[in-house]
Amino acid sequence: MSEAIDIESGDPVVDRYLGESYERVRGMSSRFAAAICGHLMRRQTMVGTIGDVVEIGTFEGRFFIAMALGLSPGERAIGIDRFDWPDEKIETRFLANCAAHGVATERFVSWKADSREVTPAMLRERLAGDAVRFAHIDSHHARECLTNDLELVHAVLHPDGIICLDDMLHPGYPMLAAAAFDYLARHPEMRLLCIIDREDIVAAPKFLICREAVRVLYERDLLATFSRFHYMLDADMEGYYAVVLTPHPRLAEVC
Ligand SMILES: C[S@@+](CC[C@H](N)C(=O)[O-])C[C@H]1O[C@@H](n2cnc3c(N)ncnc32)[C@H](O)[C@@H]1O
16 A cells, blocks of 8 residues: 555544545545645635535545535535445445444535436525535436536526536546536636546546636645645646646656
């Protein structure tokens, strides 16, 4: 097993989970990405951005628990999953993992549904507040499903909210990125804030998306906090650059 990456979110409750339990909860998202997302949620709390979190595709709760532990009082975590793969007991394991890792039942909603049948109005009804400040989309890895999920969370996103997309640029799902770029074209106020690079092929890159109005604020914070993971060339978005954070930054040696 490779050496654990030395990264923390800065939230002690989230960091205890990331350090002691994260990799024992079955799942696919990297601890590197969860720490960066946990940090962004902590920053939102510090500047008064209040809202719920949503994950579409919770599986057994690995990433969901990290997000739920970062919530402030009065906020809620909504976990949407079909809960039918790889077997029908998956929701039971998800609920047991939430309980085992300190996510109290009143702090979250386990919602067994196909996201393509969920409307923004249905989602709004389950929120504790008016908006979602952090959303993680990690459901069916197909362009039409990601397009649906993006529009669903976009409809309830806090003005300063962040959407995190899993498995972007994964060699097995090249067309997922097309859904992300089509979404950015449909919503010109939205920008790619950051690409969180892979730890491994089973813990692949994530995109972080937010509104242009808050992009530079988040960008400055990411660069100040995670400078040692910064790939200095960043991501060329043809008009602006998105931050790239990678576990082992380096450039090709050319001479
Ligand atoms: C890759 S797993 C999620 C991993 C998890 N987010 C993590 O980081 O460990 C994908 C999940 O999406 C769920 N899923 C697939 N299509 C879905 C849909 N249309 N609506 C809701 N959930 C879906 C699957 O049941 C599965 O649990």
